[in-house]
Amino acid sequence: LAKTTQPISMDSYEGQEVNITCSHNNIATNDYITWYQQFPSQGPRFIIQGYKTKVTNEVASLFIPADRKSSTLSLPRVSLSDTAVYYCLVGLGWGTNAGKSTFGDGTTLTVKP
Amino acid sequence: EPEVTQTPSHQVTQMGQEVILRCVPISNHLYFYWYRQILGQKVEFLVSFYNNEISEKSEIFDDQFSVERPDGSNFTLKIRSTKLEDSAMYFCASSEGWGLLTDTQYFGPGTRLTVL
Numbered sequence: 001l002a003k004t005t006q007p008i009s010m011d012s013y014e015g016q017e018v019n020i021t022c023s024h025n026n027i028a029t030n031d032y033i034t035w036y037q038q039f040p041s042q043g044p045r046f047i048i049q050g051y052k053t054k055v056t057n058e059v060a061s062l063f064i065p066a067d068r069k070s071s072t073l074s075l076p077r078v079s080l081s082d083t084a085v086y087y088c089l090v091g092l093g094w095g096t097n098a099g100k101s102t103f104g105d106g107t108t109l110t111v112k113p
Numbered sequence: 114e115p116e117v118t119q120t121p122s123h124q125v126t127q128m129g130q131e132v133i134l135r136c137v138p139i140s141n142h143l144y145f146y147w148y149r150q151i152l153g154q155k156v157e158f159l160v161s162f163y164n165n166e167i168s169e170k171s172e173i174f175d176d177q178f179s180v181e182r183p184d185g186s187n188f189t190l191k192i193r194s195t196k197l198e199d200s201a202m203y204f205c206a207s208s209e210g211w212g213l214l215t216d217t218q219y220f221g222p223g224t225r226l227t228v229l
Binding site: 038043044045046049087105 | 117155156157202204206217218219220221222223225
């Protein structure tokens with residue numbers, strides 16, 4: 001399974017764009033990259049998933065370079081409510097390796113007023 | 114939007130007692146999962162379930178744990194004899210498929226289990 005590395009924490013201010021980068025140097029050919037968000041005392045929530053290039057939805061964008069050894073989650077114009085832990089997961093669809101994969105430490109994003 | 118529900122939201126039990134945590138996955142989902150998160154720690158995978166049997170389980174999921182889909186809507190996690198270290202938030206999740214694009218997992222709000 002591809003190991004992922006993310007910054008432990010990031011601070012931002014309301015209205016700013018936040019970019020969280022995840023390194024996954026040993027990503028396999030069929031692996032997808034998925035990001036989840038977790039608020040305190042809540043279950044993780046799917047944000048976005050991609051394989052290559054750029055994916056955008058109503059919440060975020062995911063940028064994946066050609067070599068796919070990293071990915072960047074971009075949150076436009078964050079608000080205080082975006083304060084959460086953000087997890088990057090890499091696998092053949094996350095559930096397929098569910099028995100061996102787990103959430104890493106994630107990145108704790110703190111948005112300040 | 115459909116969602117995964119869990120009951121109870123908080124369960125307090127005495128060490129050695131059996132507990133059953135309940136989940137109602139999203140109705141058209143076929144794959145079900147349990148995770149736990151000890152306070153301040155990572156979310157840990159426990160077990161996945163498909164077609165009425167366990168697909169994968171982690172080292173945490175020992176003989177004290179069992180899962181069941183007793184009817185067409187509920188998915189339960191039973192802990193036979195609870196220990197203090199079982200105190201955690203337990204999350205249920207479900208997904209539509211096991212494939213590349215359809216295995217996004219939807220998590221419930223969790224059950225906080227406190228073992229005294």
